[in-house]
Amino acid sequence: MIKKNVWLVVYAAILAFLSVLLFLKIQERNLTIKLNNHNLSANAYIVTLSKKLTIEQLNDRLQKTAQLDDIQVHYQDKQHKNITYFYGIGNFAVPPLIKGSFFATADFQSQVNVAVVGQSYQKKLYTPKDQSYLKINNKYIPVLGVMGNHHGSDLDNQIFITLNKDQRTSMLANNFRIVIDGKKVLDKRILKKTVAASSIRYINHKHFLIEQDSWAASHWEELLGLIAVALAFVGGALVCLLPARKEYLAAVFLQKDIKKFIFDEWQFFALFNALGVIFGTIIGLLVFNITSYAVIFVYNGALYLLANCLYVILLKGQTKKLNKGDLNR
Incomplete structure (x- = not known):
């Protein structure tokens, strides 16, 4: 359990740090577009x-x-x-x-x-x-x-x-x-x-036509990076489900309430995922010269909520599936 939680903190911190780096690249690109036009x-x-x-x-x-x-x-x-x-x-x-x-x-x-x-x-x-x-x-x-x-x-x-x-x-x-x-x-x-x-x-001006008409066209590399970070956040939730079968069976053996089991699992996931996101974001903001923080907080906050919701949904589905398997035996 400790090993999994440490892994989750480090994993989330790396992704949050990368998101700050990507927003720095967007900031630099926006400045270059502006400087290219006086x-x-x-x-x-x-x-x-x-x-x-x-x-x-x-x-x-x-x-x-x-x-x-x-x-x-x-x-x-x-x-x-x-x-x-x-x-x-x-x-x-x-x-x-x-x-x-x-x-x-x-x-x-x-x-x-x-x-x-x-x-x-x-x-x-x-x-x-x-x-x-x-x-x-x-x-x-x-x-x-x-x-x-x-x-x-x-x-x-x-x-x-x-x-x-x-x-x-x-x-x-x-x-x-x-x-x-x-x-x-x-x-x-x-x-x-x-x-x-x-x-x-x-x-x-050609740079501003790109900037106004298609933000994605002038920031496609950063956009792909942000999509990759979002998918990795989702992937983290999926990886954390891998040991769920073993932990669920242990909970059944100990006659624990299934709803409490789901709540406890989500609680640990939410806590250590949040620690990773906070640490990674703070480190990124300290390392890089970012002029606007709001969009970073919104992006990382949205991914955090998405990962938590997905984790709970998949965990409930996993427990129901395992529970049906036990009843059919």
Whole structure:
């Protein structure tokens, strides 16, 4: 009995640990998909203006609208796909940084252009002393930080630049691909009215089409892993039934109540299975950098309940079958 219970704890702990690992892989994949599209969410909008507006005029419209906050605006250069003129309002989403810092509110009002670059440009920067510079069109732009993570993404090849006041007031926003994203989902109607857009639609990017239309298509490996873990949880309940015949016969010999026998068997299964799930989940959360715990708790909790229900159902069926066998003798 002790050997079986120890085995059940270890087995459940390993499966719970693997589930945390799989959710980490999903988290990393989601981040890569986001970074592959300029750190924009799947709810970002591409905006086409109905009339000519300078970048300064468009920024002012967004800034003065209280219903739109914590947003980032990307003015993407149509000729140079790796260059984006960036503007942010409030507490906008910031990409992961390898070094340095991202734009602050003061940078958007500065008379000097500043840049944040992807890690592919790190070795191309000119760094005479403590400050690094990026050379573009024979001009040196101060670099605040370097974007990227250890996995690598399309963001590594991107350059984000703020515009000085002269550029903002002279450059037409219509000449750029305008993408607007919020930390929370933006109200399409309000956004369209604010910027006087002729059309507004979700960003059209292959990674996000996969993400929106078919989650399974972009996470099929992790999905197969989660299915395998679920089947293994069920398999654990089946394995624990193997010694049931011997234990049932012993209970009959000792003239124990069958209902009590089933309850005691389930009680031990539920207890040691729960210990394994808890230990495995806690160890996984301590080992891996998980940003969202809720889905892990729901998944492991659901599998725990499923395994317990299945165990009780099969145990009752097993005892009835054995009991009929004894009566037929």
